[in-house]
Amino acid sequence: TQSTRPQRLLHAVQKNATRGDPRSVVKAIDNFCRQKEWAMNVGDEKGCILDSVVSEVNPVTVLELGTYCGYSTVRIASLLPPRAKIITLEFNPDYAKIARQVIAWAGLEDKIQVVEGPSGEWIPKMKEQFGVKTFDLVFLDHWKDRYLPDTKLLEDCGLLRKGTILLADNVICPGTPDYLEYVRNSPRYKSQYFKSHLEYTKAEDGLEKSVFLG
Numbered sequence: 001t002q003s004t005r006p007q008r009l010l011h012a013v014q015k016n017a018t019r020g021d022p023r024s025v026v027k028a029i030d031n032f033c034r035q036k037e038w039a040m041n042v043g044d045e046k047g048c049i050l051d052s053v054v055s056e057v058n059p060v061t062v063l064e065l066g067t068y069c070g071y072s073t074v075r076i077a078s079l080l081p082p083r084a085k086i087i088t089l090e091f092n093p094d095y096a097k098i099a100r101q102v103i104a105w106a107g108l109e110d111k112i113q114v115v116e117g118p119s120g121e122w123i124p125k126m127k128e129q130f131g132v133k134t135f136d137l138v139f140l141d142h143w144k145d146r147y148l149p150d151t152k153l154l155e156d157c158g159l160l161r162k163g164t165i166l167l168a169d170n171v172i173c174p175g176t177p178d179y180l181e182y183v184r185n186s187p188r189y190k191s192q193y194f195k196s197h198l199e200y201t202k203a204e205d206g207l208e209k210s211v212f213l214g
């Protein structure tokens with residue numbers, strides 16, 4: 001039977017990356033996507049912006065919406081302090097299965113919890129299910145029309161605190177116009193756009209970094 005792109009991406013990791021070396025996993029995925037097949041990872045150019053935000057925030061509790069194959073999950077986790085944790089939500093069980101294997105190859109299972117299901121259902125359960133108080137950093141990279149409703153849900157569930165950072169991928173391509181309008185005009189956020197390019201292409205894209213003011 002024909003393999004899927006996530007399966008071929010995982011095989012590229014297992015073939016080219018060193019077990020237990022997260023940065024070699026990131027590099028192997030970027031090389032696969034540049035040389036063989038495009039895939040919707042945040043990529044290396046936007047990934048460097050992600051790295052700088054993670055290093056600046058030094059988060060203890062991270063939420064990622066949209067795991068896909070775990071590229072950004074591994075990228076973030078590789079920069080976290082020892083006790084820090086990431087909860088990453090993935091809707092598609094096939095993607096979640098691949099992501100768990102990519103994360104295991106990087107040796108980061110202890111820092112990362114992959115949760116399967118839609119963000120709209122899981123966000124209200126975060127406190128009771130995972131003992132989360134508030135998130136220090138939220139990376140939005142899932143369905144683009146869920147960025148705004150899920151941000152409002154995070155607010156309503158008391159999962160954001162003064163200073164929580166929201167970092168959103170793809171605000172230009174595919175684009176999240178309603179989300180951008182909200183975080184740029186709401187008095188509850190201080191927003192900043194980091195211009196970049198769509199992963200592995202020359203098309204414009206960027207990350208929006210928004211601080212929740214409480």
Ligand SMILES: Nc1ncc2ncn(CCCCCNC(=O)c3cc(-c4ccc(F)cc4)cc(O)c3O)c2n1
Nearest residue numbers: 040066089090091117118119141142143146170173174
């Ligand atoms: N509610 C809920 N809860 C949890 C979930 N987990 C997953 N999902 C579903 C999300 C499915 C993947 C989302 N990501 C993208 O669609 C995406 C697309 C492009 C792209 C594609 C084609 C182009 F020509 C140009 C750009 C580039 C990117 O960087 C992207 O991140 C969930 N939904």
Ligand SMILES: [Mg+2]
Nearest residue numbers: 042141169170
């Ligand atoms: Mg993305």
